[in-house]
Amino acid sequence: MIRLAPSWVLPVEPAxxxxxxxxxxxxxxxxVSVSPHDEAARSHPDAQVVELPDRVVxxxxxxxxxxxxxxxxxxxxDDLPLLEWLENRIWPxxxxxVDEHFVREGTLVACHEMLRGGTTTFNDMYFYPGEAxxxxxxxxxxxxxxxxxxxxxxxxxxxxQESIERGIAAADEWSNVPGVTFMLAPHSTYxxxxxxxxxxxxxxxxxxxxxxxHLNETWGEVxxxxxxxxxxxxxxxxxxxxxxxxxxxxxxxxxxxxxxAVAAEFGVCVSHCPSSNLKLASGFAxxxxxxxxxxxxxxxTDGAASxxxxxxxxxxxxxxxLAKAVARDGAxxxxxxxxxxxxxxxxxxxxxxxxxxxxxPGKQADLIAVNLSSDDAVPRYDVASHLVYVCGRGDVTDVWxxxxxxxxDSVCRTVPAEEIRQRAAEWRDRMAPA
Amino acid sequence: MIRLAPSWVLPVEPAxxxxxxxxxxxxxxxxVSVSPHDEAARSHPDAQVVELPDRVVxxxxxxxxxxxxxxxxxxxxDDLPLLEWLENRIWPxxxxxVDEHFVREGTLVACHEMLRGGTTTFNDMYFYPGEAxxxxxxxxxxxxxxxxxxxxxxxxxxxxQESIERGIAAADEWSNVPGVTFMLAPHSTYxxxxxxxxxxxxxxxxxxxxxxxHLNETWGEVxxxxxxxxxxxxxxxxxxxxxxxxxxxxxxxxxxxxxxAVAAEFGVCVSHCPSSNLKLASGFAxxxxxxxxxxxxxxxTDGAASxxxxxxxxxxxxxxxLAKAVARDGAxxxxxxxxxxxxxxxxxxxxxxxxxxxxxPGKQADLIAVNLSSDDAVPRYDVASHLVYVCGRGDVTDVWxxxxxxxxDSVCRTVPAEEIRQRAAEWRDRMAPA
Numbered sequence: 014m015i016r017l018a019p020s021w022v023l024p025v026e027p028a029x030x031x032x033x034x035x036x037x038x039x040x041x042x043x044x045v046s047v048s049p050h051d052e053a054a055r056s057h058p059d060a061q062v063v064e065l066p067d068r069v070v071x072x073x074x075x076x077x078x079x080x081x082x083x084x085x086x087x088x089x090x091d092d093l094p095l096l097e098w099l100e101n102r103i104w105p106x107x108x109x110x111v112d113e114h115f116v117r118e119g120t121l122v123a124c125h126e127m128l129r130g131g132t133t134t135f136n137d138m139y140f141y142p143g144e145a146x147x148x149x150x151x152x153x154x155x156x157x158x159x160x161x162x163x164x165x166x167x168x169x170x171x172x173x174q175e176s177i178e179r180g181i182a183a184a185d186e187w188s189n190v191p192g193v194t195f196m197l198a199p200h201s202t203y204x205x206x207x208x209x210x211x212x213x214x215x216x217x218x219x220x221x222x223x224x225x226x227h228l229n230e231t232w233g234e235v236x237x238x239x240x241x242x243x244x245x246x247x248x249x250x251x252x253x254x255x256x257x258x259x260x261x262x263x264x265x266x267x268x269x270x271x272x273x274a275v276a277a278e279f280g281v282c283v284s285h286c287p288s289s290n291l292k293l294a295s296g297f298a299x300x301x302x303x304x305x306x307x308x309x310x311x312x313x314t315d316g317a318a319s320x321x322x323x324x325x326x327x328x329x330x331x332x333x334x335l336a337k338a339v340a341r342d343g344a345x346x347x348x349x350x351x352x353x354x355x356x357x358x359x360x361x362x363x364x365x366x367x368x369x370x371x372x373x374p375g376k377q378a379d380l381i382a383v384n385l386s387s388d389d390a391v392p393r394y395d396v397a398s399h400l401v402y403v404c405g406r407g408d409v410t411d412v413w414x415x416x417x418x419x420x421x422d423s424v425c426r427t428v429p430a431e432e433i434r435q436r437a438a439e440w441r442d443r444m445a446p447a
Numbered sequence: 448m449i450r451l452a453p454s455w456v457l458p459v460e461p462a463x464x465x466x467x468x469x470x471x472x473x474x475x476x477x478x479v480s481v482s483p484h485d486e487a488a489r490s491h492p493d494a495q496v497v498e499l500p501d502r503v504v505x506x507x508x509x510x511x512x513x514x515x516x517x518x519x520x521x522x523x524x525d526d527l528p529l530l531e532w533l534e535n536r537i538w539p540x541x542x543x544x545v546d547e548h549f550v551r552e553g554t555l556v557a558c559h560e561m562l563r564g565g566t567t568t569f570n571d572m573y574f575y576p577g578e579a580x581x582x583x584x585x586x587x588x589x590x591x592x593x594x595x596x597x598x599x600x601x602x603x604x605x606x607x608q609e610s611i612e613r614g615i616a617a618a619d620e621w622s623n624v625p626g627v628t629f630m631l632a633p634h635s636t637y638x639x640x641x642x643x644x645x646x647x648x649x650x651x652x653x654x655x656x657x658x659x660x661h662l663n664e665t666w667g668e669v670x671x672x673x674x675x676x677x678x679x680x681x682x683x684x685x686x687x688x689x690x691x692x693x694x695x696x697x698x699x700x701x702x703x704x705x706x707x708a709v710a711a712e713f714g715v716c717v718s719h720c721p722s723s724n725l726k727l728a729s730g731f732a733x734x735x736x737x738x739x740x741x742x743x744x745x746x747x748t749d750g751a752a753s754x755x756x757x758x759x760x761x762x763x764x765x766x767x768x769l770a771k772a773v774a775r776d777g778a779x780x781x782x783x784x785x786x787x788x789x790x791x792x793x794x795x796x797x798x799x800x801x802x803x804x805x806x807x808p809g810k811q812a813d814l815i816a817v818n819l820s821s822d823d824a825v826p827r828y829d830v831a832s833h834l835v836y837v838c839g840r841g842d843v844t845d846v847w848x849x850x851x852x853x854x855x856d857s858v859c860r861t862v863p864a865e866e867i868r869q870r871a872a873e874w875r876d877r878m879a880p881a
Contacts (some may be wrong), residue, residue: 087825091832092781098463126823161782291768292836294777321836322823331765334725341729347526388864389560389756389840391521394879402726403757406823406840430822437825445828 014415015039016057018050019065019382021396024069024359024372025072029233029349031396037070039378041139042191042415045373049224056097059166066387068410069396070142072371073133073155074325075316076360078263078284080139081148082111082119084126084440085440087317093230095293104319107140108168110218110444118436124152125428126323130406135408136261136313136363137283138198138225139170143183146193153419153427155379155404157363158209159198159225160184164206174210181220183329186394194364198260201227202238202246206358214254223259231295247272247281256281261362264289265303266296271304273299282362285354287331288322300332304350311359326406329355333401348397355391378416384408449473449850450491451705455815455830456461457663457789458806459506461781467497473505473812476625476849479806500521501820502844505832506805507567507589508759509793512659512697512718512747514573515582516545518560519874520752529665529727534859537752541574542602544878548580550872556587558864560757565850567874570695570718570747570797572659574603577617579678580627589813589851591797593632593659594618598640615654618673626849628656630695630850636680638670648688649736653861657693657798663706664698665729681706681715695796697747698723699737700730707733707740707805716743716796719788721765722756723749734766735774738784745793746785760840763789767835782831816845836841 018038022032024047038045038060046053053060090102116139128134137145138159149156160180162173170176171321184195197217198204205213205226217224229246230236236397238246247268250256257279265283268276276283285298303310312332316324331352336346346354360370383404385393390403412420417426451473451741456466458481471486472479472494480487487494508642521770524536533584548831550573561569571579572593572765583590594614604610631651633639637662641645651658662679672680681702684690692714701759702710719732737744746766748757763785770780780788794804803813824837846854853861 064688085826088828088832088837090491091829092778098461098777122825127714129823150593237711289773292777294771294779296772296774296775322824323821331768334722334765337728338725338730341728341730343528343532344526345521345728371702386868387866389758391868392519392875394522394875395525398522402525403522405841407838407839434820434825441826441828 014045014060016053016062017065017070017380018058018062019049019068019070021069022047022372023071023396023400025353026371026373027106028353036381037372038054038411039416042377044372044374044376044378045208047238065337068382068384069400070372070382071382072356073354073381073412073414074131074252075363075370076127076132076135076310076314076323076325076363077261077311078286079123079137079323080316081135081137081145082139083152083316084123084299084320084323085119085437085444087321089380089444090317091321092395095295096256098293099386106444110188111140111168113141113144115146115440116141118440120145120148121152121428122328122433123323123439125150125425125430125433126386128154128412128420128425128427129423130150130324130326131381131383131409131412132323132325133329133381133412134360134363134365134369136196136225140167142180142195143186144186144203146183148199150190150193150392151427153414155369157194158183158194158285159358160195161198162209163200164209165204166246175208186221189357196223196225201234203234210250210253210255212259217259217393223261224255225261226263226278228262229267235267241380242402245272248310251275251279259364264295264298266290266298268303273303273308275309282311284311284313284362285332286313286315287335289319293319295341297335299339301342301345308389309358309361310354312337312355312360324406325355326404327403343438348395348401351401352397378413380413380443381409382411383412448494450487450490450494450496451504451814452496452497453502453504453818456481457503457505457786457807457830458835459787462555471806471814472641473850474845476811476848478806478808478810478812483805485760490808499816501817501846503834504806504814504816505834506790506803507846507848508789509567509745509797509804509813510561510566510748510757510759511695511745511793511796512720512749513557513569513571513701513757514750515557515569515571515579516573517752518557518757519553519871519878521755523752523878526587528730532727540878545574545602547575547578549874551582551875554579555581555586556867557751557757558583558588559859559864559867561860562588562759562846562854562861563843563857564587564760565817565843565846565848566757567693567815568794568797568799569814570630570659574601576614576629577620578852580617580621584624584627585861587848587851588683589626589803589848591630591683592617593629593630595632595634595765596643597634597638597644599638607640612796618654630657632659637668644684644687644689646829648691648880651693657695658689662696663700663701666701669701670683679706681709685709685713685783692716693798698729700724700732700733701736704734705865707737707742711740711742716745718745718747718796719766720747720749721769723753727753731769731773732876733773734770735776735779738780741797743792744788745788745796758840760802760838761791763835785835786831796838811827812850814847815843818842818844845879
């Protein structure tokens with residue numbers, strides 16, 4: 014048993030709460046209690062005490078949309094129009110280089126960065142999902158892997174069906190490993206076939222998983238869908254039986270009021286990726302409007318090729334700031350809301366909210382400690398707003414996943430920094446434009 | 448003489464350049480040469496060599512708009528609509544607490560944060576400018592202080608004229624101190640009197656200074672100006688003879704094509720404050736359109752009460768990302784452009800581009816070294832895009848102002864961290880809501 018004794022606890026549930034001088038007692042992988050220090054000390058006198066002065070303990074961050082292995086392509090091509098970036102730079106490079114090896118090592122580099130920055134769960138969508146899972150397990154991270162498929166042949170699979178089968182095989186292989194779950198991951202309405210979309214809902218139910226896809230990321234995508242299918246994409250997905258509370262729409266930038274209403278009717282979840290949406294000039298997601306409509310909105314980094322950081326603190330800050338200007342309301346997406354989006358709402362979007370996303374007895378001990386008193390962060394008035402607007406990932410000092418400490422004093426204990434530096438350098442030398 | 452020997456130099460001039468394995472030789476406060484390591488070693492064999500492996504040296508960042516002393520109000524009131532924030536929280540607190548002491552100590556806290564984050568020059572606008580200058584000089588920072596005035600009586604001055612006179616007296620007092628300049632700083636078109644605006648242009652010429660003001664920050668401000676004065680604010684300022692290449696408009700969020708054309712005609716400069724414009728829900732400045740029109744656009748943090756970081760790396764990243772979505776073009780404000788805005792263009796906006804803002808022989812040695820190879824920043828393909836999209840202020844290791852090293856290995860040598868922690872805590876305890 015371990016008793017964490019920070020200056021503050023931000024449990025996310027109940028909403029808007031900050032607890033002063035409370036302890037969190039952990040037994041194995043689970044949270045046992047949250048109570049004042051003295052009470053916790055009396056109840057659990059034998060627990061090993063971890064003093065965390067000047068720190069707040071909050072739930073580990075949930076990154077609801079990324080392509081972790083693409084970390085090897087961090088900054089590979091920037092400042093380009095979307096299609097030129099994708100078609101001339103990213104896709105040819107992927108076609109040439111992406112194999113099991115790339116995915117395993119790229120994901121390991123990503124996990125190291127994410128863990129150090131306070132992310133304990135990530136929702137991945139990439140080729141060779143089994144290899145991504147292997148690295149996540151090695152790093153001690155919670156992962157939701159995508160059974161990715163696209164209609165076109167890739168290096169990974171000769172056709173859509175093979176891609177689905179490879180993903181299902183990976184899901185079977187990892188089905189008994191704690192902390193590993195899968196989602197069906199048709200790339201998008203445009204890149205997966207119509208036939209595959211017609212059966213996606215049924216297949217997801219059959220497999221007992223949710224659906225994770227890119228949706229309405231760019232204006233061009235929305236227009237082309239309408240021209241081709243004579244119905245807006247959200248309605249089209251509803252008509253094909255794909256939508257449900259386990260459907261996760263990544264980006265969801267271009268959602269009009271009707272799209273939002275249909276999505277809300279089916280309880281659809283959204284992964285908001287603010288940095289990526291700006292960097293690729295996709296546009297401004299209407300986050301406050303989606304929240305008001307009752308949608309569950311998590312936060313995601315997207316891949317490092319379009320961000321170029323896997324930094325949930327950066328995304329929380331950007332999400333909170335951007336939502337205010339988009340809604341023309343300085344009170345939109347306040348600090349507690351932004352923190353809930355990055356934790357409990359993200360967990361809900363991944364079907365994991367019974368396990369993680371808030372600090373409650375019985376839940377998994379996915380926790381992070383954040384220093385609120387760095388020399389660049391004085392003075393401090395409010396714990397929640399400090400976390401969102403002042404702190405950054407550099408202030409994360411300790412991270413636990415399912416009760417196991419994976420980051421201590423800002424050092425990742427599961428993946429040696431030297432290893433990720435070496436792997437990254439090797440891939441860079443291989444792939445860098447001459 | 449000192450020879451800095453980093454892995455890369457990003458000189459800002461010539462545009463788009465990154466020099467591999469070049470040295471910068473500094474003699475006293477000035478840059479003497481930029482040349483390949485071996486050539487520099489031969490030419491200056493006696494120079495003290497500072498090896499900077501994995502680091503890029505670039506010009507110190509220029510923060511073109513802040514209210515440094517408000518750092519003591521960092522996070523004092525967040526997530527509120529603008530008017531409630533300003534009228535119910537910020538103004539009453541300022542009226543009660545802001546005196547010479549507040550400005551001196553708040554500015555010192557701000558300088559510590561800015562220097563550690565790579566900012567070497569700041570353009571300040573606040574009460575008691577002489578006290579802000581005192582702290583900047585103590586910290587070893589370059590400062591442009593505002594001769595601030597508003598029409599209403601404040602604790603600082605009983606009327607506008609007294610405010611102007613106090614500012615001019617401070618400018619006279621500091622007129623012979625290197626690194627200190629002043630600008631005339633009418634708060635805004637709405638808060639300074641019409642009479643003061645009628646003579647602002649002449650007064651600035653008489654004093655030999657530029658004009659720094661808040662302009663078109665909110666939509667309400669634009670509408671009220673039009674209703675009251677029957678002319679858009681930019682045209683109104685032009686008609687009053689206030690506009691010139693030494694006129695710096697902070698925020699400039701709501702600028703239509705006519706406003707931009709008039710501003711361009713007079714060579715007006717802009718301080719773009721992306722985080723603050725989002726946080727206060729002010730809106731989206733048309734940065735690429737202003738650049739295309741020929742305006743000089745620098746970058747600013749605004750005060751810590753509306754950001755809540757004085758972090759130019761954060762603003763550079765946000766400026767580059769946001770401009771793309773606003774312009775609907777992933778190629779808008781590319782990495783080199785964003786870095787130039789934060790250095791040379793900022794220096795030009797403050798009338799300091801002959802002295803600082805680029806790495807050129809003869810210029811002042813205002814330089815920063817940034818680590819491009821932190822464990823969260825691998826791999827690396829492109830120096831400029833890495834600086835903008837991957838790095839953060841935590842990667843700044845060393846800072847020089849006028850050849851004097853003020854930050855070494857991330858520690859500020861001019862202001863003890865212990866002192867700023869203590870000052871910030873004292874003011875917090877005094878001012879915190881009960």
